[in-house]
Amino acid sequence: MNATTGSQTGASSRSSALDGIRVLDLTQVMSGPFCTMMLADLGADVIKVENPAHGDQTRKSWGYSVIGDDSRAFLSLNRNKRSIRIDLKTETGLKQFFELVKTADVVIENFRPGVAARLGIGYDAVRAANPQIVYASISGFGQSGPYASYPGYDLIAQAMTGVMSVMGEPGGRPIKSAIPIADLGAGMFCTIGVLSAIRARDRDGEGQYLETSLFESALAMSVWESTEFWSTGESPEPLGSANRMSAPYQALQTADGYVTVGANNEKLWRLLCKALDAPELIRDKRYADNNARLNHRDELAADLEVHLKHRDTDEWVEILLASGVPAGAIRDYKYVLTHDEHVRAREMVAHLQHPVEGDVAVLGTPIKLHGTPVEIRTAAPLLGQDDDVILTGEHDDLTEPQ
Template sequence: MNLPLSNIKVLDVSQIMAGPFCCMLLGDMGADVIKVETPGVGDQTRKAMGFRLKGEDSGGFLALNRNKRSVEIDLKNPAGLEAFYELVRGADVLVENNRPGVAARLKIDYPALREINPRLVYASISGFGQTGPWSRRPGLDLIAQAMSGVMSVMGHPDAPPVKSSVPIADLGAGLFSAYGILSAIIGRGHTGQGQYVDASLFETALGLSVWESAEYWGTGTVPVPIGSANRMSAPYQAVRAADRHFVIGAANPKLWAALCEVIERTDLLQDPRFTDNAARIRNRDVLIREIEGEFARKPADEWVDALLAAGVPAGPIYTYDEALVSEQAVAREMVLEIDHPVEGRVKALGFPVKLSGTPQQVRYPAPLLGQHTQEVLGEFGLDDMAIEALRERGAFGQPVAPQTLKNGTA
């Protein structure tokens, strides 16, 4: 079965999170993703996270690099650059996440590669984009969350700054980049030409700030942290029951009325402080105290069952050990087991979007460093003699004797 992107070849010249996540998404949809890595070093995430499984690569690297093949190429070596240009000639997409200016110094920037392959869709992911006064600053998820305003609304009022533990700027930039890349591929079908895709962590975090920017422009008030609450409706947050917290979302008049019925407080429907959503938002703190007084009578699970029976959205707050084995996660196959040549069978997150006609597949586990160098270069048109000549010139790191090559690895 051909997956939707099975005719697309992607060069993943990125590392750590945003770029690798973008390329993994493309690979999950069938793209042939070639991960270009520095010889002997590879993606920084290979050594990250502070723990190992059985081999040398971290769990984080395994999580972000399935459905890829790895080649080692020294882009600072003239022979390595020659080998890389051969890959560019046959590629559809390139993704890199160097700081602006680095790709040009390496002679792998878009203007240089467009001369080799005008159909190339070239995506750069950086901290702040390729232009503007901040473009040359180092960019990390933490910095993007801070400077986009996202951190200013995280956590609780009068508490120290808090960032989202889930790296929304990094992962979101990967998602936006995939969206831009696929749009450019569709456009290429009309024009025959590739184009440059410029994505950033800063703009991703700012672009996701939909409610916060609307509140600021609509009221003139700078948004502040509101804990687990929602800026547009109330009650819509975590509340305390007799044993622990759970979440509710009574976001419209019908649901608010149903909630009042469940907790046996229909008097709140006539309370002038809570007559409509705007009033409930203004008086959120008082509202939550009122309903938490009722929730204190029973455990969270009983309230969740009662609210769901009445049609009110509610749910427990799971930790990851609970969420990953929940009946819904199991039913939706959100935990996969993947065979890895060193680690054996490893668990990985499943595909968060399902396609009915061409369901995604795990075709490759995360690759070992340089595992497919010989194989890939051969597929891109270089014969064994040409590959060996490049190897002797240091294209793939320090030259090695030909007899050390086994099973297409280098």
């Protein structure tokens, strides 16, 4: 896939799903840019409004820079967008911003609560300029409540929601999810909220304000952990790779590594024992049903590994899949992003041409709309790349909002 090729096969001639929707993106770092990137992939015209001095924080200070000054972290989250420089602390900057508000459908910000209002660009001011606007705020802990003023970081949200208390191996030091689920979750929930608000506006003719937070997003994903607490009255503990609701459903050791096995119902449990040539496990009362297997999870893993250690991981994957048991090898990102044929077939790696960096690899989209295909069109913009076109209105469609 390249900058001009859609991310799905069988592309339709219809417009993109969000064609005609204009988004003013006041966000930076991860949660907000992830949200606006999804909207841009879906066809929205996302205009990234950046500080003239340094732009998005991730341009210079996060991750790796390869050729130019912009980091690969920034490039990975800001494709399909346009960039303009506006100093929102000046009268000229505010005038430019509100001229754009009149043409926009959505404004998204992830300032700390209260900052947007102090700058004069909060929801009330924006709604006065454009009553149909959908205005979204992402923050660390929400716009209200005792934690509202706390700094919003993924690490802190994972800690304070209980996520870190269940990560890692039993008895180990606290660890966080390597994937920043609070940040990315907030971005996804905000995207859902924005799309819902656009639908409501198109139906009722009224815009609205919406918000989400890193804290609430991480907590909302704690489905099994909250279920365990409400079922037992006890705080869930770390389980390594095991599952809270079924067993065996985890990584198990083989002769040369680990295989993940998902035998999470009675049929699959019996198929697993048959594939392992271990009928004695089916007869073992400790493993008579799912509740019993959960109560003897550690013993079960040890007994399964006695059999699994006789073959290599790839052999077991082949045997288990042929037997109807869900299984997979644990891969690293080098393998996944360069060798995995399924990743290639599903177009989950895209290549874009950047004016400074040249060829830039980015992740594809998991959203496969077959009627209005999602497109990965352009690399992340240079700071202020679109100032002349957008701020002067030259060759730019500054129409009224949809």
